[in-house]
Amino acid sequence: MMATTHALVGLAVAALVSLVVPEFGVAVAAAGLAGGVFPDLDLYAGHRRTLHFPVYYGAAAAVAAVVAVVSPTAWTVAAAVFLAAAALHAGSDALGGGLELEPWEGTSERAVYSHFHGRWLPPRRLVRYDGAPEDLAIAAVFGVPAALAFGPNVQQVAAAALVVSAGYVVVRKRLPAVATWLFAQVPSSVRRHVPERFAP
Structure with missing residues (x-):
């Protein structure tokens, strides 16, 4: 799924938490968005392996949630939301x-x-590929109601994410050709640093 979809799902987690602790609204919104995007920071270095921990993030989130319940501060609650996202x-x-x-x-x-x-866990392909129309639908279904739980600043971020998502969906199937062309333009000394999946 698109990074923006993950961010908006993280915002949805934050929206649910903000119902319980509205005083931490801005902190949990930021944590949800950031936690939703964070694993994809490994895009060019072992993507979906280096920073993707489907089991360990969940375990860490459970521990952080207990800490947040026992000692609810902006930091502890935000940490739990970040890890859950x-x-x-x-x-x-x-x-x-x-x-x-x-x-x-x-x-x-x-x-x-x-x-x-x-x-490696195999793909289920319920969302056929990142940038598929159903990917955009998920982003909207989670992002729009989640944004309504927060103020104008968060709503603007969510709206921008949806606009970027829609643009990505439009161009997604053209991107491999662009990547292949770009790969051919870079010097051979640089090519060895390009992740294998981007090479033609």
């Missing part, structure tokens, strides 16, 4: 397509790496 991101990547450059082809059996199980 990251856990949802890593886990939900298994519901999408594989890691190939053109995931709609369905040639990869690697969706997300589970360090707990010591293996």
Whole structure:
């Protein structure tokens, strides 16, 4: 799924938490958005493996939630929301397509790496590929109601994420050709630093 979809799902987690602790609204909104995006910071370095922990994020989120209940501060609650959003991101990547450059082809059996199980989890392809129309639908279904739980600043961030998502959906299937062309333009000394899945 798109990073923006993951961010808006994280915002939905934050919206639920803000119903209980509205005084921490801004902190949990930021934590939900950041936690939803965080695992994808490994995009160019072992994507869906380096920062994706579908089991361990969930365990850490459970511990953080207990700490937040016992000692509710902006930091403890935000930490729990961040970890819960990251856990949802890593886990939900298994519901999408594989890691190939053109995931709609369905040639990869690697969706997300589970360090707990010591293996790659296969793609379920419920969301066929990142940037598929159903990906945008999920972003809207989670993002719009979640944004309404917060003020104008968060709503603007959510709206921007949806606009970016819609644009990405429009161009998604053209991106592999662009990536292939760009790869051909870079010097060979640089090519070895390009992740294998971006090479033609």
